[in-house]
Amino acid sequence: AQSVAQPEDQVNVAEGNPLTVKCTYSVSGNPYLFWYVQYPNRGLQFLLKYITGDNLVKGSYGFEAEFNKSQTSFHLKKPSALVSDSALYFCAVRRNSGNTPLVFGKGTRLSVIA
């Protein structure tokens, strides 16, 4: 079975500082990994994905994530946080075979303080 762990319920960071939102996963076989962001009263917006290739993937709004197979992690990062980045962030995994659904983590609330 697939699962995702986001160990932090809340991450606070000062504007301009780098941010990291942690994610680890469990899946049989090779994973497809995704990050989504949810702003208040909105749906989930796709940020970035890892399918294959370079372990560092870049996505929307300056976010990037690093796939680490040995640590089964896919942490989301941004070099310089903005107040507008404050939102709920979800990591998700999908097994790389068949029409399997996305399995989400419980989410991490990012708060960027001016």
Add this chain to the structure above:
Amino acid sequence: EPEVTQTPSHQVTQMGQEVILRCVPISNHLYFYWYRQILGQKVEFLVSFYNNEISEKSEIFDDQFSVERPDGSNFTLKIRSTKLEDSAMYFCASSVRTENTEAFFGQGTRLTVV
């Protein structure tokens, strides 16, 4: 930019009543999904749908739930006899393919069962 649209944005219903949540996926997408998010909890998979049939469903998706694509554009989720614990945000999503493609989510329907 094409988007997944959901109606209504908020539905209040009495326990035991039937509700139908509606979604219009992105037009060239072939895979459709319903997820739900109980307040403060993780996003949970309900069902995936491809080629006019259910391809996978979770244990949440019991006999009270059904999905339909009645006219080639709409994708609906029906709950036959709502329970208080069905209160949640319901998200529709669609993707061009599965596996290595991201799913695009609608803004959600907040269902409140009273």
